Amino acid sequence: xxxxxxxxxxxxxxxxxxxxxxxxxxxxxxxxxxxxxxxxxxxxxxxxxxxxxxxxxxxxxxxxxxxxxxxxxxxxxxxxxxxxxxxxxxxxxxxxxxxxxxxxxxxxxxxxxxxxxxxxxxxxxxxxxxxxxxxxxxxxxxxxxxxxxxxxxxxxxxxxxxxxxxxxxxxxxxxxxxxxxxxxxxx
Numbered sequence: 001x002x003x004x005x006x007x008x009x010x011x012x013x014x015x016x017x018x019x020x021x022x023x024x025x026x027x028x029x030x031x032x033x034x035x036x037x038x039x040x041x042x043x044x045x046x047x048x049x050x051x052x053x054x055x056x057x058x059x060x061x062x063x064x065x066x067x068x069x070x071x072x073x074x075x076x077x078x079x080x081x082x083x084x085x086x087x088x089x090x091x092x093x094x095x096x097x098x099x100x101x102x103x104x105x106x107x108x109x110x111x112x113x114x115x116x117x118x119x120x121x122x123x124x125x126x127x128x129x130x131x132x133x134x135x136x137x138x139x140x141x142x143x144x145x146x147x148x149x150x151x152x153x154x155x156x157x158x159x160x161x162x163x164x165x166x167x168x169x170x171x172x173x174x175x176x177x178x179x180x181x182x183x184x185x186x187x
Contacts, residue, residue: 009051012041012043012047012050012051013051013052013061015042015043016037016038016041016043016048016051016052016058017058017061017062018035018041018042019037019038019041019056020032020040020055020059021062021098021099021102022040023036023037023040024102024105024106025102025105028106029055029106029108032055034048034055037055037058054161056111059108059111060115062099063112063115066096066099067115067119067123068090069092070089070123071122071123073088073092074092074123077135082174082175082178082179083171083172083174084171085177086151086167086170086171086174086175087167087168087170087171089151089155089171090155090158090166090167090168090170090171091167093155093158093159093163094163094167097163099158100144100155100156100159100181101159102141104156104159104160110158113152116148116152117148119143120144120148121140121144124144133158147178150174150177150178154173154174154177155168158170161181
C-alpha cells in the first residue's frame, strides 16, 4: 500500500526546490542561506525545517525525483540496448539541462556524482529483467565504475559544449565507444 503525500507538503517541497535552483542561478550554492531559500519560496524557516534539514537535503530530494523519472523512462523502453539506454539517458538530461548547467556553474559535480554512483547499481539491476546481479562482485563493481565514468564524463563534456548533439547522435557515439553490451565480461 502506497502512502499518499499531503498535496500541501508536495507543493511546499516543490517551492523550496524551485527557490534553491533559482538562487543557484544567481549566486554560489555555498553562499545561499536557509533564510534566503525560505523567503524566495515565500515560506517561513519553520516550514523549511519541517521538510528539509539543509540545502543539501533539497538537492538530494530533487535528485531522488530525477532518479525516479529516469527509471520510469527506462522501464517504458521495450528493448534495452546500449543505443536505447544512451538515447534515453541523453533525452533525459536534455530535458534537465538547466539543472545540469546549474550543477556545473556551482561546482557541484562531485555532489551529483555521489548520488549518481548510489543509484547506478539499482538502475543496472532494474534493467536486468529482475535478475539482480551481485553488486558485491569485484568484476561488477569495477565494470560499473569504469563504464559509468565514461557516461558521466561524456555527459558533462556534452553539457559544457552546449549540448549541441541530439540524443540520438550521442547514443551513436556511446554505441561506437562501448559496443552493445554494457557489462560484458572480459574473461
